[in-house]
Each structure stands twice: as C-alpha cells, then as structure tokens.
Amino acid sequence: MSTAVETGSSPAKSNSNNNSSGGNNSGNNNNGNGNLSPNAKGVQRRQLRERKQRKLYLEEWSLGDEDGEGTRGFSVAEKLESSKFAQAGMVREMRGCDLTVAFLQQHGFNIPLLFRDKAGLGLRMPDPQEFTVNDVRLCVGSRRLLDVMDVNTQKNLQMTMKEWQQYYDSPQKDRLLNVISLEFSHTRLDRFVQSPEIVRQIDWVDVVWPKQLKDAQREGTNLLGGMMYPKVQKYCLMSVKNCYTDFHIDFGGTSVWYHILRGSKVFWLIPPTDRNLQLYEKWVLSGKQADIFFGDTVEKCARVYLTAGNTFFIPTGWIHAVYTPTQSLVFGGNFLHSFGIVKQLKTASVEDSTKVPQKFRYPFFTEMLWYVLARYVHTLLGHSHLEGEASLSEDEMAARPHTHLTHHELFGLKEIVMYLYDLPPQKKNVPSLVLDPVALIKDVRSLVERHCKDQQDLAITGVSVLKSPPGSQPPFLLYDRTRVKQEIKQEIARKNAEVIREQQQLEAGRAREAESDTSQSTGVGSAIGMGAGVEYSNGVMKKEQLENGSGVSVGGHGSQPEATFALPTDTLKYRPPKKMHLATALVAAAASSSSGGGGPVAGVGGSAVVGSSHSPTGGGVGPVTGGAISVIATSSSYIEGGQVGGILNVDNCHSPEGGGAKLSPNLTGTGQPRRRRTRCKNCAACQRSDCGTCPFCMDMVKFGGPGRAKQTCMMRQCLSPMLPVTAQCVYCHLDGWRQTPVSPQTKQLASADGPSALMECSVCYEIAHPDCALSQLDGTEDAADAKGIVNEDLPNSWECPSCCRSGKNYDYNVRW
Template identity: 40%
Template sequence: MAPAQLYCVCRQPYDVHRFMIECDICKDWFHGSCVQVEEHHAADIDLYHCPNCQPIHGPSLMKKRNNWHRHDYTEVDDGTRPVQAGTAIFIQQLQDRSFPSADVVIVPMQGSHVTQHYLETEGFHYPIMVPDLDGLGLKLPPPSFSVRDVEQYVGGDKVVDVIDVARQADSKMKLGEFVKYYYQPARPKVLNLISLEFSDTKMADLVEVPEIARKLSWVENYWPDDSFFPKPFVQKYCLMGVKDSYTDFHIDFGGTSVWYHVLWGEKVFYLIKPTKANLALYESWSSSANQSEVFFGEKVDKCYKCVVKQGTTILLPTGWIHAVLTSQDCMAFGGNFLHNLNIGMQLRCYEMERRLKTPDLFKFPYFEAISWYVAKNLLETLKELREDKCQPQAHLVEGVKALISALKTWLRRELTEPTSEVPDNIRPSLLIKELTKEIRLLEEDPSRPVKSQGITESPPPRSSLERRRQVRRHSHKLPSNLDILELHTREVLRRLEVGPLEEVRAACLNGKFKKIFAPSAVTVKKGSPDNALRLVLCNGRIISEDEVQSVKQRRKGSGSHVAGHTRHGQNHKPLKRYHAQSLLSLKGFCAPSECPTSPSTEKTLQDMLSLTGLMCQQTPEEGTVSQEAWWSTQAPQVGSPGEEHLYRDSSLSPLLHPTKRQTHNPSPISNQATKGKRPKKGMATAKQRLGKLLKMGSHTRLLV
C-alpha cells in the first residue's frame, strides 16, 4: 500500500477538516493555519505565492476592487448589474428604505405574563417583546460582558462559522482570530458571527434559557437520555456582529421559534407574516437564481421594521420570515425551540427545507427523530386526557393530525432513502395507528363523556371471539361428558363439512363397518352456523337437534303442535313401523330413493349410534326423548373378529389430514349406481345401500 501523500510545510497528509490553499507557482497545498492565511482572506487573493516561492516570485497578488454593490467585487461596474444583498450599497439603501412599524404586529408584554397558560390560551402567532428581564426567568451575563470574555469562557481555539457579509458567504475561523479582527481599529471587511452554540462550554453556566422556552421545548421535555441519536444543542447561541452586519430573509431551521436578547448594541428586525401566500413567495424566491438581487421585502404586501434595543428580549413565533441588520456593534444571546403550539407550521417549514435542498448544517439536528419522540409522548397525553374525561386543546388536536400525516410520509420515504431517524424503541406503524385511533375517538363525539381506557369498547381479541362462537355453536346441544371417545367424536363431527339439512333416507347395516367417509367437493353454504353433526333417535326416526327441541316443547305444551322445526310442516308422531330417516345432507352425496327398511334395522342403528357417542334410547311414551351416555351401554360386537381392525384403528387413532393419511385403494367418489343397472325402488336392502354409501367415501371423518 502506497504511503499517503504529504503536503504543506508541516508535511502532513490531507485533512478534510482543515482549510488549505494551493500555491499558483509550485502547485503544492498548504494549511491556512500554517501559512497565516484565513479562509475568508483566500477569496481576496488573486495569485497565491507560498512561503517557499515568495523569495523568488514575490508576495501574493490581491484582487482589484471594481464595485461595491456585487458579491464579486472584481466585476466591472457598467451600471447594469443590480445590487446584491449584504454589499455596502445594499446596506445604505436598506437604511434609507421606509417600512411600516412593527407595533401593529408586536405584542408588548411583561416577562411574568409570558406563561405557558397564556400562550396555550391566546396562541403564539405574533412576536412578543419584553422590555426587561423581570419575570422571564432569563439569566445572562452583565452588560459589561465583552467579546474577549467570550473567548475566555469558550476558548480561542474553538472553530466557528462566520459570514462574510459583503459576499454573503460562510467561512470558518478560530474564535481567537475573530476576536483579533473585532478589535482592529479599521476592519477590512464586515464579518458576522451568529452560530456560536456554547451549551458544551463553560459559558453555558452564565446563561439560563427563558422559562417559557424551557417549558415548551421539545428537546427539553421529550428527548430521552438513552437516545441513540445525539441530543440537539440549539438552545444557547451567542451572536457577535459588527456594524452593518446583515442576514438576509430566512425562516429559522425546522420552523423553530426563537428568543433574542440584546445584551448591548442594537438589532433591527424586518418581519413578514407566515401566511400561505407569503410562504409560497418565499419558497419561490429562495429557489430562484437571482435571489441575492431581489429584496424579498418588496415582494410581499407588508414588511414590518422592528428595532430591538439593549436589554430588550423578543420572541419570534414559528415560521415568521425575517431579516436582521446590526445597526451598531452588538452582542446578543438567543436560542431556538420546537413546541406543541404550532406543530403544523413547523412541519411545513421542515418540508420546505427539504424541497429547497437545504444543507444539513443549516437544518434542525434530527428533526424527524424528535418528532417521533414527540408523537409517542403525545399519544400518552391523549390517552391520559381521555381517561380523565378531558378534551385536549384545539391546537394539540390539529398538531397531532399534522404530525400523523408527516409521520406517514416519512415512513413511506424510508423505502427509498437509506438514512433513517426512526428511534429503535418506537414501532412506527403501531404508533401512527394508535394516534389515529385517539383522534378518531375525539372526532366521533367531542361533547360526550370520554370513557376510561379500561372500559373503552374495542374489538375483542380473537380468542374471545372464538369462545363466543363456540358457546353459540354448542349452546343448543344436549349435555355430555368430555371423555376420550366423546372428544374424538366431536372432533370428527367438527371437521366434517356439512351443508344445509335435507331430509334423506339413511341406510342400515347388520354387522360390518368399513372405513369412515371422506369429505366431498360440494361447497358448504356460507353462513352455516356449525359443521358439527349430532343425530338423535326418536320413536324410530333419526332426527336433528332442532327437532329434539321441538319434541321437548311439545311435552311442555301438552301435545301442542311443534312449530318451525318440522320438515314440510309435519308434526312428530309415533310410527308403528320403524323407519330410519335422516336429516343429513353430505357434500357430493345423493340420497338413495326412499324405501322401507327391514324391522331388523333398529338394533343396527342402536349399535351404530352407541359407537359414535350419540346413543339415545327410544321411550315407550309418545313424543318423549331420552339420551343415555355413551359408556352406559356397551356396543355389541359388530362384524367378524377379523374385520374389527377396520373400524377400531381408524376411529381411535389420532386424526391426520386427508393428504397425509395412507389410502387403501378407495373407490371413486362418484355414485357407483350410475355405472350399472340402478335397482328399482324398494328392491335394494338397507344393508346394501349403507354398504355402498360407506364404500363411496372411505376418508370421511364421520363414522355412522
């Protein structure tokens, strides 16, 4: 691996964090700090000669000034180019302009009156000016605090961003170098320092943020100590500007509100309301190629002038467009904070920054992350208010709605952008869903008393619904003990897919049992309450459970007609002759033609029902029904001993899915009678019909 290339007189590799300048003679690169060249000075050098080349080629050549109204002062002044913001001509013209007084939009207040309750009640939509520190909870150094004192507390080696006002360009320099520049008797240019955040320095102990800013701040109230993202430090800034320093129209990053206090000197604010029209004009102006040549204050209907004198504090609400002129040397303190009063406007400003492709350096740090934290906390707030039967304030409801919309947008954006500011301990989709639910509950009936969390009606869990279905499904069944065979029988009946009940003739068999039926392919009618099956023997007939209930009602009604449960309007009556008649309709299963059964069928059906746990004794009295537990009567031996395994293994072994069970060459499911001569009505015996039915479905989970 080749060694890193070395540069400068110090012979060190390239460092991206240090300013370097190239020699136009030897083409070597040098650190500005090594050759005593400040970054803002480099813009004034036409040809640079390094210390090694100066003895031979002489000192560096500086650019020649040709104008005082353009950022590039080397342009030839032909009188056709417009004035650009920040230049000496621009500052002179700005001071000569006339503006409406900001008294019509400024709210003068005493510090003790600027409370959270006041702002939540009256809103925070207009700038507030406080003439002194009393009641604000703002702690500051004395007015004698100087620029050198700042260097002492912060450190002269701290690198700061300064603005070359005439070029409206940023550059970096050490704080110590700025202090030297500040105390020069004749300053070669106008430099403005407005981004010195000192929360991590010794000077932080000298300044306490106004109480109202601390109470409203998202960072102070919602940022968790264990956050993966570093905590944003935007609460404490020191602004040191020389006379004629100017900052063009802007909205503070992330739509933050801002507090300013002029310790000494004077600041002039040019204020514009954040109306929809003005914000649209601002975005268009910010993205235009000739932005610096157009004074934005002339594009809107009203631009107000507000002079902030020494000892005065001003609070600017979210979204206010403003420019600042330092009319005399000035030191001011300020800070930015996000809050719940204007969430929608803050989000609108943030999205505008994204559209304008604002560099991250000039955006609120981790704006989306703090918004997720706020959403999580606001959800808890809404729940607590609902439990306390209190309605949230209107600004909070509107803010949560705007926040929900923004969170959805950011979540969709995560699919295409690799960077993510969603905290690890937050489930974004669930959070959005719960916030939406809380808002929906508020909008359904905002005047009604809000129930507590514990009794709020909500869809029951799946297990509860299933239990309710089971209760409804089995509420009409006759009671039975849950023994092994009974459980097995219920499982078989539950898995059987049964269509609507139709009255069909059942077949009977004296002795042999084959394998159980397989479900057919006919679709079950939707909405069927249950696929389970229970047959009851009543006076020589196999009847359904509904008919059992009808018989019971008949007993109670002393022989009255059973209504609504008989087939074709017929009543149950005792039959002199035993007829095995079923109300079962299997899927893909056609009932044979009606035919009388032999008298010996009764014993066979008794045996069949006892094996399936559906034993029911025929009572001697008319219309009576009694049921006997399956274990009370032993089933008679059916079939020959060699055939016992045909039903014993299949009925008591664990159930398997039909696709996983072994097949024993089952017969086709189609009706075998169609392949030969169909027996005439009354000719086939019940034994033959039942045997044929059993063969047709050897995989059915019903054993009859």
C-alpha cells in the first residue's frame, strides 16, 4: 500500500517553538507537577505537545464514497487458480436420458447436475453459430428496459436493449456490465427456446398454477402490475468478459437450469447446510461482501468450469458465485418443484432475515403454496377448493389405485402448512380462487394422515403426481432471422392500420355529431342569456356553431368579437386541461368591475369569460369588448359556501397545441392544491422497519447518510395510503364524516366513526362526497345514467361522474 508523506512544517512544531520563545510566561503557568495552572483571569492555558514523527496519510483516506466503491478486497484471478476450490464429488455428471422423474423420486434433487451435451434432455435452442445478441434485440424489442448490473459495485442500473446491444458489441468498454435478469416469456424469443423436459414435468408454474391465469398474461416484461403468474421460467443472460457475480442464493429457493449457448462460465458452489446458511446470513448482513470472498469462510467450496454446449442444474438453496472468462450468451430458467419443498421454505426464511427486496424475490411465492396444497388435495382426495374446478365423485376416487408419495413430498406438505400457519394475517396472501382456506388446510391434514405410511419404493413410478394440463406449453419453432424481420414489419403495418382506422372512425363520428349540432344550433348569445341551447364537446363550444354564424352576444349587445375554440388535437390520448382557480377569477373580475364599472368580466390573458348554463343567477354579464372569448361548460358557481353574485364560474382552458399547461399532479381539476395522502398504518409495509439497504435508507442520518432526501424506506412505502382527516368536499366543504373539518393542529383519528365517505377522483383529483358529485349533474341529459367508477387499488379513489361523462378517464395513470 503506497503512502503519501505530509510535506511542510508541522503546526505542532511551530506552536512548540512559539511557546518556548515565550520563556518565562510558559514557566509561570506550569506548576511543579507538570500540569497547567490557571492564569490570573482564571482561564486555563493549553500547551501543545511536540510531535516526534511526521504523520503518514494513506491514499485511501482521501477517497470519497463513490471513489471507494468497486474496490474488491480479494482477487478473482487468485480464486480461479487456488487449489482449495478444486474439489471433486460435489457435482454429478450425467447423460440427458438418465434425468427422469423416477430419478428424482428415488434420489431427490440435492446436488448439482452437469450435462456435457444436451442430447436426451428435451432441450431445444437456436443455432449457436448464427444466434447473437442482435437476434435477442430483434425478438424482445429495442425499447425493452433491462436491469443491468455494474460488476464493480454489484448495483443495478437500467438500459434499453438497443443500448445494451451497442455496449455488448463495442470493442472498447469503459466499465463491466452484466445482464442476468432478462425474462423473455411471452415475447418472440419464447418460441425459439424450449426448457428441458424434466423441468416442464415438475415445474409448479406448469403443473400447479391455474392455467386460466397464465393464459391471461399479456405483458412481455416483468412488471408486477401486469404479471398474472410467476414469470421466471425463461431467462437470457448476456455477459462480457471478466464479469463476476458474487455469492448468492436464487430467489425463493428455486432450482435453476442453465445452458451455455456461447462462451464459458466458472461457478463456485457451496452446499446449503445449516452452518453454511448461518454463515451466509452473517456475511450478507455484515456489509463486507466486497472485502471477503465467502468461499474462504466455509469448509467446502467447489469450482466448476462450463463451456459452450454444457447444461447445468443447480438444486435448491445452493450458494454460488459466477465468473465469465469469455463473452457469453446463456439461456436458463428458475423453477419450484415438489422434491425440495423443505429447503425452498428455508431459503424464503433466509430472504426474510437478509431483507431481500420484494423486487428480487419469487413472485407470488405464498400464493403458489396455496395452489400446491389445493392441487395435491384435488389429485389425491378429489376435493376441489378452487373456484371453477369441479370435485371428483367418490366412485371415481375409489376406482383409482392408492398413490404413494415420496418422503420429499410428504414432509414438504407438512412444512407448507406450518409455514403458512406462522405467517402473520397480512402476509398469508390467500388467492381469490381459493374458496375456503380453512377447509383446505383440514383436507391437507387428512391427506397427510392417509399417506403417512406410504412406502418409498412404491412411490418410484416414473410419473409425477401432479401433471400439467394439456396444451400448457407453447410450440417450438426453429429460429429464422428473415422470418422474424418479416413478422416485425407485418406487426408494425397492422398497428399502423389500426391507428388509422380508429382515427377515421373518430373523424366520421365527429362529422355526424357536427351535422346534428348544426341543425340544433340557435346561437351562442341566446344560450348565454337563457341558460340553455349551447352544445359542448369535452367542455368546449362546438366549432361548427361559430362557423355557422352563431355569434356570441352578451347582454343583448350586437358586438360580435371573433370567438376562439379549443379542440383536443390528440383525441386518442386526451389530457384534461388545467383549469383556473375560482379565487383567481374573482380577483380578476373584481379588478375589472372596479375599473370599468359594469364592463366585461376579464379572464386570463385578456380573454373575456362568460358564465355557464348551470349558473343559479342566470343573469347576463356586461358587454364583451376586445380579446377572445373562451366558452367553457362548468357545473357550479359556489365559492367557499357562498354564491358569486352576477359572476359565473371561470375556466381558462388552453388548447393542447396552444401551449396550455398539462394538469399538474399537485393540483385538482379546479386548480386547488391536491391533498397529500397519509399512511394507513395497517398494511405490511407500514408495520415493518427500515430495511437499511435501499437508497433512501442509506441517505438517512441513522444509517450514516447525509439526510438530504428525507424519503421513507422503499420497503415501507404504504400500500393503501389514505386521505387525511382534514380533507373536505369541494362542494359542501364538510369532511368525510359530514362534520366541519378539524385544523391540522387538532386533527384526530376518526376510525371509531367508520371510514371516510370522501372520494378522490384519479383523473381531476377533486375530493367530494359521491352524492355531492352526482348532484352537480342534475338537470343534464346523462344525469340518470351518471355514475363513478371506483378504483379498487386505492382507498377512497374513483373516477368521478363528471370525468366519466366527458370521457377524460380513458387515458390516465393512478397516482398514489
């Protein structure tokens, strides 16, 4: 370790010289014992000692947090050459034809299996001589977002598939990046890769998960919001030379199949003994993964070399690290099965102890356990506990021979019941398809009692107890790059044709609507004076009314200024306009009336504003002079509980193409500040503690961070945020319990009085009582059919009747 010697004179020496030059003054302040005595004013003087040696500073002391990241305390090259890891007997080499269900029933799946050739495995792959990363991009799409791992920091970042392909093929790489989590099921690549036959026979996703849910999957990415089943069956791993992934256990205790299409890999394998799992938890929680090579802390750690064409199976719970000697392209998949249930559950407990984020866990792990119990009960007892599944008759079950279970399955079912029993209520995650979980558990206990004396030799039948339904596997196709490109062009042409057809339908409907409106048009001036007769489209006056001479005459005056209209340019993705706050309109109106004495009501930007047909006053406004007229349909003219005499509700609606501001997520549809939701304090996220590992926790002062972000832990973000008790209806100004809202200083929990009756619109963000919102539509044509759409994902959230009536709820994102 190199050091840097401090240069220049030492401040301690200079102080010492000054003190010595002081002579008598220093001596007078020193008593006989060598201690400093107080001076005349009672202040004790401090004397600095003389430093005998120059202080040496390490270069690493001057490194910042970012500079220190990625510095590994061990050499991977040394671990590749070390004889300690050249152990034999930890991996079994087999032929593909020998890996059958009977083999697993007899021996279980406890040690890694290596197949030098994929023959006999039922594994089908693209041609390794022709298939490249560019073909992966063609099949999954250039815009597919990838989670890319920075090898030096072992942290994730995001890149598009196109950016990754350019990096992968670039000869010059400024840093080492690795892709190990590209799941490609339900993409074009899914048809050209077929998993091993043994995996398709025992994978719980194929034999247990309801087929109707898996068939409902449409999203090709791994976003949990659109995931209908555990989408972990097919992965593509793309690594450049010298990539290294530190020791880890595959999520949820899944087993892994791993085929090297191109390149090579080196594995370090550690068996999942109780001692090794304890050491692994300690190593992960210590935060010293970059300093300690975990293989050095255990008794047995084996190194295995894999080359192109090899297939590797890793059992449940095995701790392993991976190194990439040459640029590689690998296909693999994760699967849960019935021959390692106990270790799968133990691995899930380890994930809880090491605080693994939900993003890196097996999706729907607890739900899968419920489906496993239901499938075993239906297969062995004939009782159905799933919605839409019929039970088998007693005669049919009596005609079947007794099925013997292996000890892996029998003990595994017991462990599942105990695991689910120990979970807190909010984490049991009973699927909605399970009709009665209590009855299901009782049937599982009856099943275990009936099979507790099963004979192990009779359980080796070569046929899995749980069988996948027919047609559950997609057909395999040979990869043809030319055909894939043609399919992409055809799909693009089809989507373009759909967009053109939708636009033509919208234009035709708009033309028919315009024809019917032209015959019913009676003039805008009379509409304003009479309070009726004006037709609006999306809150904007029809363009045809203005073109056909339906002039705007306010207060009976003949002046007819040029009117402006606002039509959404993108009708397929219409965004509601940002409305003007009523208080702003009042200020503008008051200023105009005081200066002009009964003149026009001034709007924003010099536009005169006219009232709506729903105004209770029904009176006209003064003459309109100059500027443009913005005619907006509004529903109320009440401000803070009182009417605005003679001044009607005001909106400043800008056309999307005219530079109008989009609706801010911090403002309601009327421009008022949006209420920020509060914690429910009941969900699993609210009740857990800070994880200490996410970016927000690392920023917290208690974890050694600067405390600038001031954000809650990512694992503690509330799943059901509630409206605050201070929220009030925009119409009646009462809170959710029909009482006067309390001030923030004295707000109290109102849970004793039941939940709040207020609803927040997820489109315009207005907070109102449902009956108050519906009352605003009284007198309209659609009043009888008007209704709101409740959002089941968020408490007190809906799409209000006004937004549903105007069609603004077609394109929006729920904001929590």
